[in-house]
Amino acid sequence: GENVEQHPSTLSVQEGDSAVIKCTYSDSASNYFPWYKQELGKRPQLIIDIRSNVGEKKDQRIAVTLNKTAKHFSLHITETQPEDSAVYFCAARGQKVTFGTGTKLQVIP
């Protein structure tokens, strides 16, 4: 089955700096890669996704890149703000969705 690894598990950045979270996957049949943000005590919410026929996608301060050959994809957050503090999950979808173990991002004001 699919195996998704996510790094780092925790990440602290100064407000205004960039944050990068990386994920790798094992199943070459996976073709959809979403990123979810989960604030403390709340449900995960989709923030950006990318399909396998695209290499990069941007939405304001967040971007995702995908390297299908290497089977890795990354989330980039620029100009971080305190409200970006949360746990971020990557996922890969083949036959079903497999999630990474999460990255706790702390943005220090």
Place this chain on the structure above:
Amino acid sequence: DGGITQSPKYLFRKEGQNVTLSCEQNLNHDAMYWYRQDPGQGLRLIYYSQIVNDFQKGDIAEGYSVSREKKESFPLTVTSAQKNPTAFYLCASSMSNEQYFGPGTRLTVT
């Protein structure tokens, strides 16, 4: 945030009792999912259903059971066979790729 609901928000049970967690959606989504969330382990798939009257085991199905008699509802039963049932349980639904999550149920078994 509306459209998919879970109840109750907090649930307490004694060891050895079965307990059923509710998940309802009015999004007309075909697929529904149950995940378990433990600290440091992300979301692990328990069961999923792609259509009414059909469901499949996920990665950690042992000790759990589900039913999908209606499109809107996908209840999860945590049985006494589940060795470590205390966790945060999330239900989700989807039409295509994007999953919409419910608010979750925190189950504590003592």
